[in-house]
Amino acid sequence: MAQSALPNDLVDKMHAYWRAANYLSVGQIYLLDNPLLKQPLKREHVKPRLLGHWGTTPGLNFIYVHLNRLIKDQNQSVAYIAGPGHGGPGLVANTWLEGTYSEVYPNIGTDAEGIQRLFKQFSFPGGIPSHVAPETPGSMHEGGELGYAVSHAYGAAFDNPDLLIACVVGDGEAETGPLATSWHSNKFLHPVNDGTVLPILHLNGYKIANPTVLSRISHDELQKLFEGYGYKPYFVEVGEDVHDYADMHQRMAATLDTIYAEIKDIRSKAKAEQDAGKPVTRPRWPMIILRSPKGWTGPVEIDGKKVEGYWRSHQVPFSDMTPEHVKNLEDWLKSYKPEELFTETGALRPDLAELAPEHDLRMGANKHVHGLTSRDLRMPDFRKYEVKFDRPGNAVAEATREMGKFLRDVMKENLDSKNFRLFGPDENASNRWQDVYQVSGKQWQAEYRDEDTNNDFLAQNGRVMEILSEHTCQGWLEGYLLTGRHGFFSCYEAFIHVIDSMFNQHAKWLKTTRHIPWRRPIPSLNYLLTSHVWRQDHNGFSHQDPGFIDHVVNKKAEVIRVYLPPDANTLLSVTDHCLRSRHYVNVVVAGKQPALQYLTMQQAIKHCTKGVGIWDWASNDQGGEPDVVLACAGDVPTMEALAATDLLRQHFPDLKIRFVNVVDLMTLQPKVEHPHGLDDHEFDSVFTTDKPVVFAFHGYPWLIHRLTYRRNGHDNLHVRGYIENGTTSTPFDMVVMNQVDRYSLAMDVIDRVPHLAVKGAHIRQKFEDKLVEHKHYINEVGDDMPEVKDWKWPY
């Protein structure tokens, strides 16, 4: 591997560059002043409150300086993903050294004052986080919650053939589930049309307080594990003398050269196969396993206790700044010989500065990861996918299948741009998006078999991404969006909770980056949640959970949108809106089963634009005050609310019912809480301030209360929704168990309209009897009553 040994003077320079990065990293963690140690170090030069993580940082810096050399040598665009996000100081240091930091933050200049500010702001109130964060140039990967480095890397690589993603994975993160399965992403990457992911597993040895699993299995097991994952691992490991840095520089450089040649070879062979019209063989992509001591180059011992190469160096190696420790710190900082690294004014010495790549090739200035290469989608006119029918509530269609046709054509329009993909955990067809296969298949780089037919839609160039891992789907999509492209994630509603925490982190990223001017707003994260709670009657209780939207609305209103389109045309309108939007999380909940259709496209557009509205054709309070408002959100509750309206109108022709449907859930919140919130006047004009409102809701009923508790009419609001009653049953039995069915809703109205108290009693009894009949029916026949199954809006 040593064929390409670097000249000694280059090694010296690279080592100096690394020392500079390490110096600046330690400085960020410790120093408030005296940035270049021009004076003897005193306690008052040290921050009063010491925060940060040293342990992983020197390794991240080591990799950075070596990637810089590769980039310059090869003119290769590289993005750096720092899985060990605790290494914030390292990435900040390196982007300052290469100049990008001062470009995006002009007040942090490339001089001693700039360094002092760089040091002070780190983990300082009003400053920057201790992790690799949105504020860090060159980052598209927040280093807070662990597990997503590799899936983000692959997501960024898709459709970016010229890009190489160097993805450093900490051996702590490697223990997480999402990370452990994301290695398999290599079965979904096309070696010509996609970019390259170079994973670098950093065996640092320790987590906060424990050794890591992967650092404590045999070399043989480790090698097999990654060969089993489909990689060709190259080991770069410190020898007996962990401080023989020259040797490690040579080894790392030689390995990188070997690997880069191999990558070029892989890509050109794949290109040749493709050009010859042959299937492209899945390559065994190279990866690096870098074993280096935690807290490398830091103090070997403090107070007689082992620090370097040990968990004690995880955070701040010593923090009670006794005079002795101040001296320890000064010695440590001076061990990097800052006087050899920086000019008199505090700039990086020019002979070292030239080691960094220039312009966009600097990893801190990579255009992809700042969203600067993002283009809008070409959008077909969604109105032409209109589901047409004669009368509202009388025709049947599968909403998500209609959406699938629209997505098919979005896919088609953007095939050339290569900036649109769909993601799902083996549910794309189950969720009725299969028309998309007419345009693009399912990306599959693993083995093909004779039994695979055209019906399987497996494709080496597919743009539908399916793996049975919500984490990987979400991670890929995030990586794809964070680099400016577009996508939609379809998922069973109950199991989207698997990525609750990933959603949290992405929403936080969006919140923070809204205020970072050198990043471009990225396309929205779009979810279709289908196979939802009301139609998981067949799969049972474990598949019934509408709570993701409860989780979502906790995040900042400025980035959150929730839509519950009641039918296909509203779903189409919402879909169009989501795909055109940027910097939101759009959650769309819609059914895939045959269901009644209510609004023409023109009505749907109007309804979705407003977000909430009175459906005149279903109301009979025209020109007067209603006796009751029947409100609903979600497709199944809408149908039940309409059926309840039908029952009530049959039995109480004089009852004035106002029928309200909510498609944009955020309209319910006060305007001060959410930009989509109706102002109070509008809200009152729809819901009234004094009439009973019976609300049939898709999700947990208290979410509606949580959104409306400040509204004038809130005390009159009675919400029905999923109250965690479920099992394997029938669709109608699901709503009955949770009292969102037509009979229960009609009874709710009778109970709340004063003048029905007496006169409605015998009708109420009829509705109760109907529920008994229903129970009897499903117990015997095992299915729903025909009058319920076949019900349509009769007016």
Added chain:
Amino acid sequence: MAQSALPNDLVDKMHAYWRAANYLSVGQIYLLDNPLLKQPLKREHVKPRLLGHWGTTPGLNFIYVHLNRLIKDQNQSVAYIAGPGHGGPGLVANTWLEGTYSEVYPNIGTDAEGIQRLFKQFSFPGGIPSHVAPETPGSMHEGGELGYAVSHAYGAAFDNPDLLIACVVGDGEAETGPLATSWHSNKFLHPVNDGTVLPILHLNGYKIANPTVLSRISHDELQKLFEGYGYKPYFVEVGEDVHDYADMHQRMAATLDTIYAEIKDIRSKAKAEQDAGKPVTRPRWPMIILRSPKGWTGPVEIDGKKVEGYWRSHQVPFSDMTPEHVKNLEDWLKSYKPEELFTETGALRPDLAELAPEHDLRMGANKHVHGLTSRDLRMPDFRKYEVKFDRPGNAVAEATREMGKFLRDVMKENLDSKNFRLFGPDENASNRWQDVYQVSGKQWQAEYRDEDTNNDFLAQNGRVMEILSEHTCQGWLEGYLLTGRHGFFSCYEAFIHVIDSMFNQHAKWLKTTRHIPWRRPIPSLNYLLTSHVWRQDHNGFSHQDPGFIDHVVNKKAEVIRVYLPPDANTLLSVTDHCLRSRHYVNVVVAGKQPALQYLTMQQAIKHCTKGVGIWDWASNDQGGEPDVVLACAGDVPTMEALAATDLLRQHFPDLKIRFVNVVDLMTLQPKVEHPHGLDDHEFDSVFTTDKPVVFAFHGYPWLIHRLTYRRNGHDNLHVRGYIENGTTSTPFDMVVMNQVDRYSLAMDVIDRVPHLAVKGAHIRQKFEDKLVEHKHYINEVGDDMPEVKDWKWPY
């Protein structure tokens, strides 16, 4: 491997037993009547609505019959975990065949009528779910959401040395993140003191609509992957003729015999090492990779389309019951030759029945998985861990560290019983439970190094379980609890969202099993959420999320408990309660940082018993009506509310303040919603019905509104909490950003008490000025004002 070839007649019998299981599985999916095909099959014998999953079932049945043989031969207690939960019919069929089903469900007898009922109830309203579910005897693992089979298996194996867990993992599930990392659990299993996990990776080839990743990589990669994970994989694969069943029976039996001998050998060698006082070597445990066609033994083709060995057999292979399909179904069922399997009355033929193990050795009757072996913990008296102090709000302690001392002694008291473990993702010490190491270390079966010292607390017999995977911790703990043992999970509050979905499934399991009399209530799932939102000032925005409790309260009230103890003594009282309870999920949120202490142990017990209470020593409304109620929940909000009270009492000595603390969040809900809910009279007597209530809350403020919107005084309630404002900052700045700080709370009071509107204006301005001073202070010094940091309750 063929050394132990089975006699042909035994193979024939086992094959017949397998056919019986397959017959009963198909029958469950399809038949409403004519269970033994005594009459020609007609449409009306077939269910009107066909639901279920055939694809994985024959493989699960194949494994079951082979495990039965092993159990009988070896007298080995085995529990069966069916990762492919869609195989519900298979497990139901097998437990019926061995007799356990009819024992726990006497109305499903071992005769034709019983079979007919068995068939009808499957996936039928009022019947049983299509998955392996709580209702399935022998199950401890719900087959709904995928990913947790292996971690459940290890959890069940811990401290059950005589138990072997046969854990079938579907190749779909194997793609999930939680599953992918859970293979590493073998580094945490003790080969003498724990039981054995035998993973059986079932390469069925297909998911719903896609091939599986692991079935489409090379044999070499697959083998290396599992060798890399630390296993010794044995392949059992169908040959060219997938219907040469005798051959597969021989191979499976021989492999199981080989493996079982190897397991015995591993365990006895480890025992010898242990007895000799040597470190116990980590074994390379055997596992099986079983490759068999999806929908094996089912129709090869239907309507000319491939079904067996293809994704089309995933669910119901054909469901439009045309006359031709009725004939297909009859042929399929008859291919199992039911007349050779069942007696005239519909019992399994006696010569086949004797293949099943007897009594507790039947896998459907395994005592562990029904919680029947569960014992209560021996509990030390928590009162002796009391933190003592002179005056409330004047002394400082770290709450979770005190809890750790108590847990240490709980551990000690139960060391002999071996039924208590602690779980955490590398955070046990960070969360201040380290005193527990005095009694038991961290379980670690991977490599030890010279650098490992006593300070690392790694132990081959440790009872503290740490891996950097919340999924694995949760899965282990669930497996441990589901088999009747006890535990506590400590986690950073923000990252507990990683297991949101696992919590969902466990809560659903608890809800369902409450109503299953042959299961014993299992110990509660206990969470300590610490390193919480208000003290993640140093780690920043990504680490700040108090939303898990929002997620939790959506589940059934009967299984959910949420506690926010304000100090160490209340935390101790709550901890004691949690460890004694069964069948709940207890979520405890408490800080680990030095914090003020308020209640003596006696007061703490009283306060926790009531769940909410007026703190007289902090109130000055004694003997009269208050002007305002200052309420709080959570340790940091409690301190800020007290400091606000202090400020208000300094400036408005006449203002009558009632100070209320909530430790049991569920007391706020109406009693009809939650058993802990205060009745309205009690609630009103604490919170008043007409006075302003300023509520400082630990989490998102709307949660308090969601819990109290039906309460009389709700319109007067003003809640402050985390509103998703955060970054790297200081503790006090965190509360300021979210307006939960003492100055903001005091201003909230001034704004809401009518008689302070004028007279309070200049004081209000003072408080505003304080916030300006605070900003200035942290920007310059980078820390909080001393008057805030050093504040204590002065009365």
